[in-house]
Amino acid sequence: MRLELALVVTALAAPAAAAPVLTFSSDPHPGIHRETWTDSSIPAVIRLIRVDLTSSEIGVFATKQADRGQTTSGYAGEISAQVAINGDSFAVAGYVPTGLAMGDSVVWSNTADDATSAVFDFHHDGPITVAEIIPPEKVVAVGDLPPYTEGVVSGRPLLVRSGAVETQFDCDDPVTLACQRGPRSAVALSADGNTLWLVAVDGWQSSSLGLTAAELANFLLDTIGVDMAMALDGGSSSTLVVDGTLISNPSDGVERTVANHLALKYQMLPSGEMYGLVCKQSISDCVGNPDVYIGNAQVTLDDGTVQDSSTTNGSYDFLTVTPRLACVTVKKSGYYTKTQCTQIMSNMRNYNSVALEPCPAGGCPKMVDAGVDAAGELDDASTGVPGDGHRPDGGNGLVGGGGGGCCGAGRDRPDVALCVLVAWLLMRRRVTTA
Numbered sequence: 001m002r003l004e005l006a007l008v009v010t011a012l013a014a015p016a017a018a019a020p021v022l023t024f025s026s027d028p029h030p031g032i033h034r035e036t037w038t039d040s041s042i043p044a045v046i047r048l049i050r051v052d053l054t055s056s057e058i059g060v061f062a063t064k065q066a067d068r069g070q071t072t073s074g075y076a077g078e079i080s081a082q083v084a085i086n087g088d089s090f091a092v093a094g095y096v097p098t099g100l101a102m103g104d105s106v107v108w109s110n111t112a113d114d115a116t117s118a119v120f121d122f123h124h125d126g127p128i129t130v131a132e133i134i135p136p137e138k139v140v141a142v143g144d145l146p147p148y149t150e151g152v153v154s155g156r157p158l159l160v161r162s163g164a165v166e167t168q169f170d171c172d173d174p175v176t177l178a179c180q181r182g183p184r185s186a187v188a189l190s191a192d193g194n195t196l197w198l199v200a201v202d203g204w205q206s207s208s209l210g211l212t213a214a215e216l217a218n219f220l221l222d223t224i225g226v227d228m229a230m231a232l233d234g235g236s237s238s239t240l241v242v243d244g245t246l247i248s249n250p251s252d253g254v255e256r257t258v259a260n261h262l263a264l265k266y267q268m269l270p271s272g273e274m275y276g277l278v279c280k281q282s283i284s285d286c287v288g289n290p291d292v293y294i295g296n297a298q299v300t301l302d303d304g305t306v307q308d309s310s311t312t313n314g315s316y317d318f319l320t321v322t323p324r325l326a327c328v329t330v331k332k333s334g335y336y337t338k339t340q341c342t343q344i345m346s347n348m349r350n351y352n353s354v355a356l357e358p359c360p361a362g363g364c365p366k367m368v369d370a371g372v373d374a375a376g377e378l379d380d381a382s383t384g385v386p387g388d389g390h391r392p393d394g395g396n397g398l399v400g401g402g403g404g405g406c407c408g409a410g411r412d413r414p415d416v417a418l419c420v421l422v423a424w425l426l427m428r429r430r431v432t433t434a
Contacts, residue, residue, distance in 0.1 A: 031055035054325035056127035062151030064103035090259035099154025188229035200240035
């Protein structure tokens with residue numbers, strides 16, 4: 001941040017109740033959503049990008065040390081990224097980030113984590129991106145990072161922790177100016193790790209004074225619903241680029257060269273097919289057994305496409321689904337509604353059969369949260385029997401994916417025998433569907 005500009009604006013930044021309003025939204029690419037929020041009471045303009053980390057078409061990148069010292073637009077153009085945001089605060093001499101930095105799986109020299117910086121790290125696990133935000137007090141050595149980490153960008157302060165705004169911010173930090181309104185950048189994640197947000201707040205301008213760290217944290221929690229969030233470098237460094245265009249308004253009127261960045265690259269892939277059966281109680285008894293087929297059930301794909309299950313065999317079939325973690329919600333009178341997801345692989349038929357539980361006599365009670373099925377059977381392609389979905393509870397929907405799920409690092413891990421069985425079934429599926 002630029003202290004001299006902040007002091008000029010401080011007198012104008014009288015407290016006001018935050019009332020952000022969505023004033024613009026678009027979908028520049030599948031899995032990448034853009035929004036602008038405006039709070040006229042401050043005033044403040046907030047630019048936001050929401051990213052589906054389960055999409056096979058989206059890759060996340062962090063600046064390599066050899067590419068340091070560029071504007072955000074310059075870095076985006078160099079690596080042909082559709083979206084980019086500035087990274088950590090830094091020493092101008094040599095463009096050395098304040099905290100730990102890594103790009104292309106190589107740690108920057110002269111960088112390390114400390115007790116004041118939070119760490120955003122990521123790696124690509126098959127078709128998905130696994131990311132996390134590590135809070136400042138957990139000082140991270142390079143060897144502590146998850147295996148195969150590809151990129152790290154640090155920042156401060158931590159804004160949101162496990163679905164709650166941080167209880168206090170250091171108002172005396174001359175780098176973050178946390179308690180003064182100003183331009184800010186941030187990165188945030190959802191609780192399941194499937195969604196990433198990149199945020200830039202315009203500031204130190206008559207049209208947008210900016211936000212304090214607490215105001216940005218409350219916006220991200222209350223309006224957006226993030227689980228973890230950390231600030232990146234703010235002030236005149238704050239910049240957000242989409243498709244070669246600077247969509248934020250830097251406080252200096254021009255982009256500043258910065259040490260490092262986060263970027264997103266989109267590459268369209270062939271769609272995949274989602275096929276499944278809708279049956280009573282169990283999928284294992286469904287094939288060849290008309291007594292358990294459920295026809296005319298409403299099956300809604302998460303993009304809003306709707307079809308009814310077949311009266312012949314209870315099947316549904318969405319032929320063109322973008323490669324990502326895709327979910328269907330199945331409704332039928334007399335049965336509990338169920339939402340179930342599977343990872344869609346490009347150029348493949350992906351099975352996602354759904355077993356519905358009948359309502360008791362007198363009708364189904366109102367459910368608080370139907371949730372996502374987390375313990376279904378795996379598809380067995382060798383027999384042609386669609387399974388009951390295979391999204392573990394937590395993480396990002398793939399066995400072995402970050403956090404939760406079978407053999408994952410999350411809580412409530414299943415025993416080793418179950419993990420071995422799941423891995424064997426997955427290997428059979430890959431072999432027989434190649």
